[in-house]
Amino acid sequence: xxxxxxxxxxxxxxxxxxxxxxxxxxxxxxxxxxxxxxxxxxxxxxxxxxxxxxxxxxxxxxxxxxxxxxxxxxxxxxxxxxxxxxxxxxxxxxxxxxxxxxxxxxxxxxxxxxxxxxxxxxxxxxxxxxxxxxxxxxxxxxxxxxxxxxxxxxxxxxxxxxxxxxxxxxxxxxxxxxxxxxxxxxxxxxxxxxxxxxxxxxxxxxxxxxxxxxxxxxxxxxxxxxxxxxxxxxxxxxxxxxxxxxxxxxxxxxxxxxxxxxxxxxxxxxxxxxxxxxxxxxxxxxxxxxxxxxxxxxxxxxxxxxxxxxxxxxxxxxxxxxxxxxxxxxxxxxxxxxxxxxxxxxxxxxxxxxxxxxxxxxxxxxxxxxxxxxxxxxxxxxxxxxxxxxxxxxxxxxxxxxxxxxxxxxxxxxxxxxxxxxxxxxxxxxxxxxxxxxxxxxxxxxxxxxxxxxxxxxxxxxxxxxxxxxxxxxxxxxxxxxxxxxxxxxxxxxxxxxxxxxxxxxxxxxxxxxxxxxxxxxxxxxxxxxxxxxxxxxxxxxxxxxxxxxxxxxxxxxxxxxxxxxxxxxxxxxxxxxxxxxxxxxxxxxxxxxxxxxxxxxxxxxxxxxxxxxxxxxxxxxx
Amino acid sequence: xxxxxxxxxxxxxxxxxxxxxxxxxxxxxxxxxxxxxxxxxxxxxxxxxxxxxxxxxxxxxxxxxxxxxxxxxxxxxxxxxxxxxxxxxxxxxxxxxxxxxxxxxxxxxxxxxxxxxxxxxxxxxxxxxxxxxxxxxxxxxxxxxxxxxxxxxxxxxxxxxxxxxxxxxxxxxxxxxxxxxxxxxx
Ligand SMILES: Cc1cc2nc3c(=O)[nH]c(=O)nc-3n(C[C@H](O)[C@H](O)[C@H](O)COP(=O)(O)O)c2cc1C
Ligand code: SF4
Ligand code: SF4
Ligand code: FES
Numbered sequence: 070x071x072x073x074x075x076x077x078x079x080x081x082x083x084x085x086x087x088x089x090x091x092x093x094x095x096x097x098x099x100x101x102x103x104x105x106x107x108x109x110x111x112x113x114x115x116x117x118x119x120x121x122x123x124x125x126x127x128x129x130x131x132x133x134x135x136x137x138x139x140x141x142x143x144x145x146x147x148x149x150x151x152x153x154x155x156x157x158x159x160x161x162x163x164x165x166x167x168x169x170x171x172x173x174x175x176x177x178x179x180x181x182x183x184x185x186x187x188x189x190x191x192x193x194x195x196x197x198x199x200x201x202x203x204x205x206x207x208x209x210x211x212x213x214x215x216x217x218x219x220x221x222x223x224x225x226x227x228x229x230x231x232x233x234x235x236x237x238x239x240x241x242x243x244x245x246x247x248x249x250x251x252x253x254x255x256x257x258x259x260x261x262x263x264x265x266x267x268x269x270x271x272x273x274x275x276x277x278x279x280x281x282x283x284x285x286x287x288x289x290x291x292x293x294x295x296x297x298x299x300x301x302x303x304x305x306x307x308x309x310x311x312x313x314x315x316x317x318x319x320x321x322x323x324x325x326x327x328x329x330x331x332x333x334x335x336x337x338x339x340x341x342x343x344x345x346x347x348x349x350x351x352x353x354x355x356x357x358x359x360x361x362x363x364x365x366x367x368x369x370x371x372x373x374x375x376x377x378x379x380x381x382x383x384x385x386x387x388x389x390x391x392x393x394x395x396x397x398x399x400x401x402x403x404x405x406x407x408x409x410x411x412x413x414x415x416x417x418x419x420x421x422x423x424x425x426x427x428x429x430x431x432x433x434x435x436x437x438x439x440x441x442x443x444x445x446x447x448x449x450x451x452x453x454x455x456x457x458x459x460x461x462x463x464x465x466x467x468x469x470x471x472x473x474x475x476x477x478x479x480x481x482x483x484x485x486x487x488x489x490x491x492x493x494x495x496x497x498x499x500x501x502x503x504x505x506x507x508x509x510x511x512x513x514x515x516x517x518x519x520x521x522x523x524x525x526x527x528x529x530x531x532x533x534x535x536x537x538x539x540x541x542x543x544x545x546x547x548x549x550x551x552x553x554x555x556x557x558x559x560x561x562x563x564x565x566x567x568x569x570x571x572x573x574x575x576x577x578x579x580x581x582x583x584x585x586x587x588x589x590x591x592x593x594x595x596x597x598x599x600x601x602x603x604x605x606x607x608x609x610x611x612x613x614x615x616x617x618x619x620x621x622x623x624x625x626x627x628x629x630x631x632x633x634x635x636x637x638x639x640x641x642x643x644x645x646x647x648x649x650x651x652x653x654x655x656x657x658x659x660x661x662x663x664x665x666x667x668x669x670x671x672x673x674x675x676x677x678x679x680x681x682x683x684x685x686x687x688x689x690x691x692x
Numbered sequence: 693x694x695x696x697x698x699x700x701x702x703x704x705x706x707x708x709x710x711x712x713x714x715x716x717x718x719x720x721x722x723x724x725x726x727x728x729x730x731x732x733x734x735x736x737x738x739x740x741x742x743x744x745x746x747x748x749x750x751x752x753x754x755x756x757x758x759x760x761x762x763x764x765x766x767x768x769x770x771x772x773x774x775x776x777x778x779x780x781x782x783x784x785x786x787x788x789x790x791x792x793x794x795x796x797x798x799x800x801x802x803x804x805x806x807x808x809x810x811x812x813x814x815x816x817x818x819x820x821x822x823x824x825x826x827x828x829x830x831x832x833x834x835x836x837x838x839x840x841x842x843x844x845x846x847x848x849x850x851x852x853x854x855x856x857x858x859x860x861x862x863x864x865x866x867x868x869x870x871x872x873x874x875x876x877x878x
Contacts, residue, residue, distance in 0.1 A: 661840075664764065664767065664768060664839075665767040665768075665839050665840045666764065666767070666838070666839050666840075667836070667837055667838055667839060667840065669837070670833065670837055670838045672757070672760060674830070675760075675829040675830045675831075675833070676757060676827055676829060676830075677830070678793065678794040678795065678828075678830050679756075679794050679827040679828040679829070679830070680827060682794060682795060682798065682819070683821050683827060684821075685821070685823065685827075687757045687827050688757075688823070689757045689758060689760070689761040690757055690760070690761075
């Protein structure tokens with residue numbers, strides 16, 4: 070799938086044929102998925118792909134064909150950043166503007182694109198060929214600056230590289246031809262052909278061990294009863310690797326025991342937390358471990374269907390992953406009567422379309438059901454009522470890999486690795502100011518200092534642990550352990566050296582949350598905007614002492630009153646930096662204005678439009 | 693008897709509904725006058741501050757330069773400022789124009805070309821521009837975006853009893869009692 074689209078046509082005749090072909094194309098697309106309402110994402114993604122947009126007319130046609138309300142189609146199209154009602158260029162350039170990319174010079178690439186294409190971000194070239202956009206982290210922070218050109222990833226993008234790409238695109242070169250030297254490992258596979266690098270810096274004993282035999286873990290699992298499998302997972306003390314750290318065995322037990330004949334296993338490959346990219350490396354190098362873990366999970370909870378929810382940014386891996394699935398079917402590891410043990414189970418892939426919130430498990434299920442990625446109310450939890458109201462276990466990519474290894478090598482082997490409260494290894498995605506950014510498989514319990522030594526980080530001022538929704542810590546935390554009880558992380562570690570302006574990083578994180586809030590509940594939708602505005606004022610030298618108290622109270626309100634995990638963690642960049650780096654804030658503040666004015670209010674700017682219209686200056690506030 | 697504390701009030705970008713609500717304390721206004729003197733306020737039509745005030749009650753946000761001037765004046769002269777009503781605290785109805793440009797607003801209101809409303813007869817499309825007229829701000833600002841505000845009384849209008857209870861508590865230095873009925877808005 071690609072997220073660009075062909076040129077828009079102009080003459081009346083062309084428009085007529087276009088609308089006929091639109092109609093027949095939509096009919097066909099909908100029929101392929103059996104006019105199934107829950108496949109709405111697939112449908113609109115295909116329409117976007119073929120026509121460059123999901124136009125108003127297309128929405129009507131889809132609604133007719135699917136026998137649903139137009140608003141059901143529209144709510145999906147308007148939600149995801151990869152879908153649009155207005156036509157986009159045949160080629161869409163999406164340049165990452167997360168902190169790491171900006172630190173590594175994304176702005177130079179941005180200027181080159183602007184200059185060479187003659188358009189601003191958010192615009193399309195007049196010939197309708199190329200659209201330029203910003204995007205949050207695309208999971209390439211260790212090779213930043215990075216961009217997506219339709220589905221193709223370009224990495225280490227400097228100013229010259231960007232200019233070169235823009236020129237070639239203008240000349241009509243296909244995005245797939247822009248890929249430079251191919252990356253290592255499976256990145257060079259015929260079905261991937263990307264310039265992405267794995268950058269596996271530390272191969273640990275669990276996920277990146279040598280000589281793992283495909284099917285070993287599964288065969289052992291199938292020789293046991295589902296209950297025994299769950300007991301093994303429980304005894305291994307495995308906890309979720311996606312961020313929340315819920316004990317996997319317990320989750321599976323709940324799902325197994327929940328009422329319902331039909332159950333589902335979901336693998337969460339949305340990997341949207343900025344600075345996280347370890348799942349991408351697993352998907353590239355160890356997809357069998359992951360699929361096998363899903364199969365074992367399916368057996369354990371009593372599911373016959375598994376779904377991999379793959380973020381739209383990783384569409385370049387889709388064909389490769391489909392092929393891995395096909396090979397597993399051929400090897401009797403998927404499909405009917407797996408390993409001759411009478412167990413039926415298969416896996417399909419559902420694509421996301423650029424929305425961070427879809428990593429939240431209930432939003433992910435909404436999205437997979439063909440709706441906006443709105444989180445659902447809890448309870449009921451997915452284990453009771455998940456995908457299509459059936460009991461569903463959602464786990465992270467890495468968690469499934471761990472399961473396969475636990476079944477293969479035994480729970481005791483696994484639980485002996487790591488620390489007392491946190492068993493096993495953890496994959497870290499390290500980026501920012503260090504010599505060796507990349508993926509590190511380390512045992513839990515490792516000290517932050519040791520990790521900094523491993524990745525060659527010198528002159529560390531701060532580390533953002535667990536991405537924006539995690540914590541910003543400084544020197545005081547260097548001897549703390551990486552584990553669920555101390556420095557918890559879904560995998561992202563961003564290193565900031567002493568030369569970085571930390572408040573600007575906090576600002577960037579808050580801009581991210583403001584953009585990614587689904588908007589359902591007020592504390593998150595409005596609160597994050599207010600937090601961002603105040604941080605922005607402080608960065609611009611308009612902050613004053615009372616602002617710190619304001620940030621603290623507002624941040625706590627947003628955390629306690631928000632409906633889902635996004636809003637419950639989004640104030641963390643503010644709150645944790647206030648805790649660890651209060652001095653940085655204080656140094657940026659000015660004393661309060663004596664006359665009680667708000668420093669952010671700019672009367673001159675506020676009057677400018679009216680003065681221009683009236684042709685006179687304000688009598689109260691002269692220039 | 694010691695001099696009574698003074699209270700000032702103003703209506704900026706509001707509808708005067710909140711001032712009506714102040715008056716809606718009924719006969720308690722007599723008690724209020726025992727407690728305070730009114731300074732600058734539409735209630736007594738004093739146009740300029742005569743001295744320092746204990747409390748300033750603000751209705752409406754800021755939609756033009758004159759509002760900003762008034763508000764700054766209040767901040768300068770009052771020890772405590774209370775934003776009264778939703779217009780003052782959030783911009784309220786006037787802030788509905790905030791996603792339009794000033795030009796669009798003026799055109800909408802005055803241009804006959806738009807032929808939007810039956811009330812507009814303005815064949816020459818004149819947009820009023822007497823030097824005496826305040827200039828609009830780019831958008832309507834809640835009062836706390838312009839100066840520091842000490843207390844907020846939401847509601848459209850803020851209920852009379854809420855205003856009364858808060859004012860008396862403040863003037864008598866007692867804790868304010870706002871039972872549920874006075875701070876629920878549906
Ligand atoms: C806003 C938000 C985004 C999330 N994004 C991801 C993600 O990209 N990948 C992931 O595995 N979990 C993510 N999670 C956590 C999931 O909700 C869920 O806890 C996890 O997938 C469960 O798997 P695990 O128990 O194996 O960790 C996110 C949570 C929130 C609140
Ligand atoms: S907390 Fe934010 S992301 Fe979650 S439901 Fe509320 S608005 Fe949506
Ligand atoms: S809050 Fe309501 S009553 Fe008060 S000024 Fe505004 S519109 Fe009028
Ligand atoms: S790819 Fe840009 S921060 Fe991750």
